[in-house]
Amino acid sequence: MPSTAAFAETAALMGDPARASMLTALMDGRALTAGELALAAGITPQTASGHLGRLATAGLLSVERQGRHRYYRLASPAIARMLEGIMAVAAGPADPPGPVRVGPRDHALRQARTCYDHLAGRLAVAMADRMVERGQIELSPDGGAVTEAGARFLQELGIGLEPAARRRGRVFCRPCLDWSERRPHIAGAVGAALCSGCFARGWLRRVEGSRAVAITPGGRLALERAFGLELG
Incomplete structure (x- = not known):
């Protein structure tokens, strides 16, 4: 200690x-x-x-x-988790009084961003929610787990879990409290594999000079189809 x-x-x-x-x-x-x-x-x-x-x-x-x-x-990822936790505390109450106006960059960060090696923001939380609803992943305060249905789903997306499982020193799957949404997204080796898979397929691209990531037109269609989302 x-x-x-x-x-x-x-x-x-x-x-x-x-x-x-x-x-x-x-x-x-x-x-x-x-x-x-x-x-x-x-x-x-x-x-x-x-x-x-x-x-x-x-x-x-x-x-x-x-x-x-x-x-x-x-x-290490532990440092990123610590920083994300501090951001969540520094952001203040989840429901601040009165309207909050944010600039375009803030909106982009809230929509989708990277949290070290996994995805965060509204997009990541929505993906996690849908996988939980479908029984593809289990998230709790104690940790997370990918079900057989979840493993098949990720495999259909071309995201294999074998490399993630072999990563030493990494938690396989865990929830990470999203500082802007105040709800969990997927972290750990599974979250990293999902993030890298989205980049590799051209569904997401980095925004220069920011942690924000942009959803490509092809990625919008692919993510909506795969996760049943309405990204607008």
């Missing part, structure tokens, strides 16, 4: 706005350079390097060297 001092140090590291911005920029699961993270945080590359060093030393980031560049990514 971590000491109180280690807990406080981790919380303090994430409490800095620049470091929080850099951690958030890495929530889509990709690795970024110090320069790219500096731009995301609105600080100089020199200042970013100092922040990144502290985050890496604390075990929040991992560093990969390729040629002359260093690439930073979240150290």
